Amino acid sequence: MSKKKKTGFPKDLWVIEGVDRMNWDDDFRVAGPMPREEAHAEYDRLTENGTTKTAQDKSALSYYVMRQVG
Structure with missing residues (x-):
């Protein structure tokens, strides 16, 4: 039995978040959700x-x- 190669799923969405080293509890979303390429x-x-x-x-x-995400 051959294993199927894992690839990115087109319906998966991604976000970009900012992380502040001075305050770990205060991450903020910069952009998203959007497709992986974007x-x-x-x-x-x-x-x-x-x-x-x-x-x-x-x-x-x-x-x-x-x-x-998602």
């Missing part, structure tokens, strides 16, 4: 193509994350 484009715009304001950017006081 969310990636918006995330890239907000993070300058993933180079700034990400969870790995230790010097940023706030950063953005993409989360799947």
Whole structure:
């Protein structure tokens, strides 16, 4: 029996949320819900193509994350 390759489902929606390192309880929704391709484009715009304001950017006081909903 072959396993079916997992792919993204077209009806899945994504949101982009901001996380404030100074106040962990105060995440805020920046954009969404939207299709994955649109969310990636918006995330890239907000993070300058993933180079700034990400969870790995230790010097940023706030950063953005993409989360799947639904």
